[in-house]
Amino acid sequence: MGADAISADANLDFTEFDSEGLNALEKIYLFSRSRASFHRVFILHALPRYLDQMSSEDAVEYVLPLLNGLALDEDEAVQEALACQLVNIIWWFITHCQVVEDERISQLVEALDTTPQPDEHHQTSDEADATQLSVQAFTPILGTLLLSQNALVGTPARNAVVELLKRIWHADEREAGRPAHPLADDEMQRPDYDMGFLQRPERRLFEHELVYQVVIGMGRLDLPDTDEGPLSTMSTPRSIGEYNHSISESQSLEYPMQTPPGPDTSTAGSTPLAVPTGNAHDSYFPAFSSIHPTPAPATSPSGHLASVADERRTVEVATPPTFQLNFPPPSPRREAGVNTPTPGGSSPLRTTPPAPLPHPVAAQSAPAMSTEATMSLDDYFSQISPESDDVINSDVSPQDMEVYIEEGRDIGEEAAMGRLSSMSLMAAVTASGTCGLTEETKNAFVTEVERVGRDPVYWVRREAAFAVGALAKVVPDEVVTSSLLPLFETLYQDPTWHVRHSVLFALPAILSRLPAHRRRSLALSVILPLASDNSPTVRSAVLESLGEVLDAFHGDPYGPPQELLNIFLGVRDGHVRPIQLQDEQPQSAAPPSAGPSSESSFSSNISSKDGFNTHDIYEDPARPLVCAFNTPAVALTLGSSRWPELRPLYRSLARNPSFKVRRTLAASIGEIAKIIGSEHAKEDLMDVWWSSLDADESEVRLKAIECAATFVGALERPLRREVMRRLAEAFTTQRLKGWREREEVVKNLPSLLTISDLEEEVLRDLFMRALGDRVSAIREAAISVFPAFVRAWQAVPQWVNQLRSEIRALARSDAYRERTTFVTCEQSLLDSGHRDFIILDDEYFEILSLLAQDTIVDVRIRAARLLGTISDIYGNGPQSTVMSQVLKLTTPLLQDNSQDVRAFAAAVHARGVRPRSLAPAHSTHSVATFSRPPPPTPS
Secondary structure, eight states, X not given: OOGGGOOGGGGOOGGGTTSTTSOHHHHHHHHHTOSSHHHHHHHHHHHHHHHTTSOHHXXXXXXXXXXXXXXXXXXXXXXXXXXXXXXXXXXXXXXXXXXEOOHHHHHHHHHHOOSOOOGGGSOOHHHHTSXXXXXXXXXHHHHHHHTOOOHHHHHHHHHHHHHHHHHHHHHHHHHHTOOOOOOXXXXXXXXXXXXXXXXXXXXXXXXXXXXXXXXXXXXXXTSOOOSSSTTTTOOOOOOTTTOOOOHHHHSSSOOOOOOOOOOOOOXXXXXXXXXOOTTOOXXXXXXXXXOOOOOOOOOOSSOOSHHHXXXXXXXXXXXXXXXXXXXXXXXXXXXXXXXXXXXXXXXXXXOSOOSOOOOOSSGGGOHHHHHHHTOOHHHHHXXXXXXXXXXXXXXXXXXXXXXXXXXXXXHHHHHHHHHHHHHHHHHHHHHHOTTTOOHHHHHHHHHHHHHHTTOSSHHHHHHHHHHHHHHHTTSOHHHIIIIIHHXXXXXXXXXXHHHHHHHTTTHHHHHTTSOHHHHHHHHXXXXXXXXXXXXXXXXXXHHHHHHHXXXXXXXXXXXXXXXXXXXHHTOOOSOOOOOOOOOOOOOSSSOOOOOGGGOOSSOOOOOGGGOSOSOOGGGOTTHXXXXXXXXXXXXXXXXXXXXHHHHHHHHHHHTOXXXXXXXXXXXXXXXXHHHHOHHHHHHHTHHHHHHHHTOSSHHHHHHHHHTHHHHHHHSOHHHHHHHHHHHHHHHHTTOSOSHHHHHHHHHTHHHHHTSTTOOHHHHHHHHHHHHTOXXXXXXXXXXXXXXXXXHXXXXXXXXXXXXXXXXXHHHTOSSHHHHHHHHHHHHHHHHHTOGGGOOOOHHHHHHHHHHHTOSSHHHHHHHHHHHHXXXXXXXXXXXXXXXXXXXXXXXXXXXXSOHHHHHHHHHHHHSSSOOOOOSOTTOOOHHHHTSSOOOOOOO
């Protein structure tokens, strides 16, 4: 890098950036133009915070063009930072600015959104004065990041698209007054984000852009644009290879930035691997006669940026040369079902199935598929030599032709990467937005998957198979049978093992939507040949998916096919003739990562050259673990009456020495007991339970305890007491060596209290031992379940009285830890609304008097706060008996040596200031609850 290549920006003194002379906008501008990549990474992470310190006009005029350049940064760490902050950045812009589009697209979106709008959504004077933001403003940035083969860039970018759509759909549900869709087990409650200017019309506009220009548009980077379709305006920045903005090449620190171009009506080549022809510019790679630099922000008191802007007024970038190449025409398979999804009335979506497809059972039976599937992108372009007669411009030199071919290869590979990203996005959006997807969007996704599912690049077809599985769960049954099923039948016979592997995880979704006879036929047609597949990865995937496949027959009066059940059970009744498919050589470089959806949980990453492995599906090393994992699903499908068919397999798994197998069996023992009934559970599960409880590995013991309540509830009544007694014995004798296991036992107590025929003494003794445990986390867990005991036993007075007596005994213990536990238990009852358990008699106030004079300051702090809570609940006035007792006890505390104790006591005497609750009522961490007193009472 020469010294003459460094502009004035590179020599700025960044040590002054923390001075008060620079505002947020200037910091963003200077850091993003720094040649030091860590400066650019820093500013991207800080950008959401800085955006709140500037106006929307400045953000659109100065910051947005900078983001286009940072998306093209040659340092992947910068792109990773941008991808991580993408949701927050985009959300700020679209809620602080009014999203607008050209008149043609606006009319289309209006036609789609026919819902009557409330009066408050009509344009107000504030909306008229709002900064306008093109709906396409972030499409180039998203497109660039989604094309990255770096998983730390592409995956957050895909997640950003999904998250933005989910926020929009959540706002629609909230506005319409519809209840939110049920949350998944691992999903948190979605907050209500401030929508700002993103009202219903703007949401429809931005949703349309994300769905049609990003999710679908990413798969159409090499297809011609039309004025009729909604995908005619897709434009993104060039790839990093096209715009390498290193200092030595750009002769400055100037990044190639541009505002999003307007709708592009030019066309590109018609084949998936085509390059721009003639003088027509590709809509994905728009050619600009000049790229104007980003204007510097308006002058500020510091004046640091005025001279910088003056030096960047006229930077011209040469337009890439146009060229024209003729390529072989696309095969008929590539053209089948290619329709631009148009959600308008003029071009209705096609929902009918595509033309009939050949079924390549073997490579010889489908020459078109074989030819395309086995041809890599490099092979495709290697067929075109510089001396080819097809070259139109015969005066082009061989050296220039090599450049043109290389550029065409890059465009083709980039387009393939776009199709992969499109399929991955469709699968993610479909899985996340069941309630928000319209029928038009679903049909558009189906049409696109039908087209891309016949792609010549195998890793694109592989990702399309995952999209097929996601769509099969949400589209109507007729669409599954007419469109998705024919494509699936082609994919599972694909000559590439990667594709055959991926379709197995879409199979259960397809089966669940078919009628009984079609379901049985398809399951046999797919599983039996692939169980004998040449690839060990495919055979392992058959085992992994077999549980879900068998579960698809749940409720079928005939049950699952016996042939499939035999594979799961390991019964060799006959020899399945292997499918004669020869895996082709690797088509190109290693396929890009498509995210977690493409990964298998059990299969090892075995290359295609290992396809001819000696062991078959019955000897797969992963078989015990896979079968242990899938046993509950298979047992549910077969039902209790057919458990004897599974018994030999389950008993053999129980004898398996593998730690992972035993841990899996321990985790599922409760659900299996519910399925098979008490008689079978007594015969086959008790030994597994005892061995799991006595296992050397803490994880095995923990998994067994986690399902203890479910397991005990499924047993017959005499066994319930035996299991509960031995569990309490293990807790008492420290056979449960880890504190997490004992904590889990305590957390199970509320569920165990609901089971009949359990001995009250065992449960109470277990609870009291937990209150006295030496580990604070276990004591906290016991305090949190104390209200559950009060609720469960309130109908039995003698049990409640016995429990109250034992709790009060803690207050007179010689161990300060137990005295502290008493106060915390009383506080938890008052906070949870179970005040009836507490009897404010003379004995109770005598106990509080002793605790208020305790030598341990922590006990006095907790006692003072408890007195304050009692006064708030029971003290109806200065003359009440309770209030007089509380004031009597807290008066000495006003002179306590501890400032915290004095503060609580003063708050009680003020009576107008309630002691502040420093933790929610449901908190289980009482130490945090009593760590600080309320603020001092104003004098």
